Amino acid sequence: MDYFIELLFSGLTRGSIYALIALGYTMVYGIIGLINFAHGEIYMIGAFTAFIVATVLSIYGFPLLAIIVIAGVAAAVWSSAYGYTIEKIAYKPLRHAPRLSPLISAIGMSIFLQNYVLLAQTSDFLPFPALIPEFEFMEPVAHIVGSSDLVILITTTIVMLILTYIIKFTRVGKAMRATAQDRTMAMLVGINVNQIISATFIIGSALAAIGGLLIASHIGQINFYIGFIAGIKAFTAAVLGGIGSIPGAVLGSLVLGLTESFATGYVSSDYEDVFAFSLLVLILIFKPSGLLGKAETKKV
Amino acid sequence: MKLALSGKFVSTAACVMMALSVPAMGIAGDTIKFGVAGPHSGDLASYGLPSVNAAKIVAKQVNDAGGINGKMIELLIEDDVCKPEIATNTATKLASEGAEVVLGHICSGATKAALPIYKDKGILVMSPSATNPALTQSGDYPNFFRTIAPDDAQAEVDVNFVLEKLGYTKIAVVHDKGDYGKGFAEFAKKFLEESGKAEVVLFEGVTPGAVDYSAIVLKIRKSGAEAVIFGGYHPEASKIVGQMKKKRLKTTFISDDGVKDMTFIKVAGKNAEGAYASGPQDNASNPLSKVAIEAHKATFNSDHGAFYENAYSAMLAMVNAIKMAGSTDLAALKKVLQTEKVETPVGNIFFNEMGDAVGVGFSVYQVQDGKFVEMK
Structure with missing residues (x-):
């Protein structure tokens, strides 16, 4: 039974990380119907920004809590700036082009950002400082759920709650939902659609940056390539949950994380990805729009 | 049509080969050409460049001392970027330029792709780093030797x-x-x-x-x-x-x-x-290893990288074999390599029938206070 609980927490932690990245994919898709393949790179840039800020601050001897908060805010702001700029440079000019064009543009942006970080920083793995301390009160259960797992789970939950609040109860959120439903109609009722799209990219990027900070601190290393696999997995999770649906992205991520964890634990880690993607195929066969996705109705 | 094409191809190939082999044979009398192949650019360059440095240092030492039986060493340095599909081109180029022995390749995959080309030309190949066991143990490549222990x-x-x-x-x-x-x-x-x-x-x-x-x-x-x-x-x-x-x-x-x-x-x-990790034996107590490392510092003013000592040893072994055999004929070289011991930075080595160096081994290291410490 202990083993089951250990795997459960391991899967939840993994799923939470996927969720933070998957939200960016799903929000952007919901609003402009684009799969933003550069989103994994935003996560990577967030981790790098946090790394640089945390390293500098620790040289000046800041307390750990201050470092986490400042590094987190800096990563979120910097990644948001990237997300905003990418949208303006690579996607906005192609908004009325055929659907394939922005997709290729997104893949190009992803390759560009990877190589940019490779050249501007390094191709080596860098040791990421352990920003999440080992709490003493966690010591009795540390072998089951560690301090960093706990912090990741709590942070993800808080972030989700804030996001839900923004989307359900604020003017920006209402405008976002309107734009997602019908962009032309939203424009007609006076919503500045361009601003709303930018806001979506900013929020999605900030979430990915927080994910980058948490996971980098959890596993203790980063390099320019970490965004690729994390991005693919998060994208899978978003599709699993129904791309375009925000609760779907969270549910999909948790299902994916738990599947991987239990597949490793009870079968073999050789087949971790096989199980994850078999599950995706099965769900898409029986529910093509994903777990919580709405079937797309063609407007006539 | 197919026949005509292949006939044309064969004749063209024959012309090209003749054109290439004439100058190569003309110079063969004055120098001994050592091919040096490995990744010299790209993300794995750090594994290949130290071997180039080793080749340069040993060649200079030998040439300064009067060469091998009076003949100077000439290095032909070719990049294979560690990719099998490029390594075949590299090998063809080295063979056509008249390389008589080759130091390399560095990566196992690239080495495996290049070996048949050298084998056809009877060129001796010695790698400082290709550790894939099958390269020697399969018996497919009688022209292949290495100065590193297999996986x-x-x-x-x-x-x-x-x-x-x-x-x-x-x-x-x-x-x-x-x-x-x-x-x-x-x-x-x-x-x-x-x-x-x-x-x-x-x-x-x-x-x-x-x-x-x-x-x-x-x-x-x-x-x-x-x-x-x-x-x-x-x-x-x-x-x-x-x-x-x-x-x-x-x-x-x-x-x-x-x-x-x-x-x-x-x-x-x-x-x-x-944590423990195995790696090539520590040669710090070997005086030749010190000489090799200091030569690198003096020439390039930097620390040597991966496989430098293995490459240095391979160069010494090949130079010694050519000197004792009096030619670069593969059978004669093999005989010397398998019978005569040679002092190198990685130890006093000779080669077994499969081509693996005897006397080169691995040790287990433990991480202690941020350093790898050899476990005796």
């Missing part, structure tokens, strides 16, 4: 260390699903099972680059393993030792020379303490 020898060293020195009986074997890591892990598993002294309680591959390895770490704990032998490279190794520490595992971590790299200690930090 299976390394797995054997690790397994013996676990069984004899540490005395463990329950071992988990984990790998990164890659050619090198999985190959190493399979050898380790085989040696463990053959020894009859220990049980392999877990044999699994992890996905490189995954965001989290806690599930496999939990599984290692559940398996009751006293030690985990890991086949792969340092990025995964440092993640696994980190998560083992987080989950409070006391299991001993033992790995290969893909992990015995300072980056492992740099990235894993305190979590790396106590």
Whole structure:
């Protein structure tokens, strides 16, 4: 039974990380119907920004809590700036082009950002400082759920709650939902659609940056390539949950994380990805729009 | 039509070969051409460039001392970027330029692709770094030699260390699903099972680059393993030792020379303490090794990189063989290499019938206070 609980927490932690990245994919898709393949790179840039800020601050001897908060805010702001700029440079000019064009543009942006970080920083793995301390009160259960797992789970939950609040109860959120439903109609009722799209990219990027900070601190290393696999997995999770649906992205991520964890634990880690993607195929066969996705109705 | 085409092709090829071979033969009397092949650019250049430096240093020393039997060494340096499909071009180019012996290639895959071309021309090839066991053990490449121990020898060293020195009986074997890591892990598993002294309680591959390895770490704990032998490279190794520490595992971590790299200690930090990794024997007590390292410092004003001493040794062995054989004929060279011992930075070596150097081995190192310390 202990083993089951250990795997459960391991899967939840993994799923939470996927969720933070998957939200960016799903929000952007919901609003402009684009799969933003550069989103994994935003996560990577967030981790790098946090790394640089945390390293500098620790040289000046800041307390750990201050470092986490400042590094987190800096990563979120910097990644948001990237997300905003990418949208303006690579996607906005192609908004009325055929659907394939922005997709290729997104893949190009992803390759560009990877190589940019490779050249501007390094191709080596860098040791990421352990920003999440080992709490003493966690010591009795540390072998089951560690301090960093706990912090990741709590942070993800808080972030989700804030996001839900923004989307359900604020003017920006209402405008976002309107734009997602019908962009032309939203424009007609006076919503500045361009601003709303930018806001979506900013929020999605900030979430990915927080994910980058948490996971980098959890596993203790980063390099320019970490965004690729994390991005693919998060994208899978978003599709699993129904791309375009925000609760779907969270549910999909948790299902994916738990599947991987239990597949490793009870079968073999050789087949971790096989199980994850078999599950995706099965769900898409029986529910093509994903777990919580709405079937797309063609407007006539 | 097909016949006509192939006929044309053959005649064209023959013309090209004649055109190339004439100048090559013309110069062959004055110098001995050493091909140097390996990745000299791209992301794996750091594995190939030290061999180029070694070749330059040894060639200069030999030439300054009057050459080999009066003939000067001329180096032909060609890049293969570590890619098999490019290595065949590199090999063809070196062969057509008249290389008589070749130092290289560096990566096992590239070496394997290039060897048939050299074999057809009867060119001796000596690699400082290609560790794939099949290169020598398959018997397909009688022209191939190397100054590094193959991967299976390394797995054997690790397994013996676990069984004899540490005395463990329950071992988990984990790998990164890659050619090198999985190959190493399979050898380790085989040696463990053959020894009859220990049980392999877990044999699994992890996905490189995954965001989290806690599930496999939990599984290692559940398996009751006293030690985990890991086949792969340092990025995964440092993640696994980190998560083992987080989950409070006391299991001993033992790995290969893909992990015995300072980056492992740099990235894993305190979590790396106590971990074992095998790597080429420490040659610090060998006077020739000191000479080689100082020559590098004096010439290039920097520290030598990976496989430098192996490449330096390969150059010495080839120079010695040519000198004693009096020619670059493959059969004569092989005879010298297999019978005459030669003093090199990696030890006093000769080569067995398959082409592996006898006297070059691996040691197990432990991370202690941020350094790899050789376990005697």
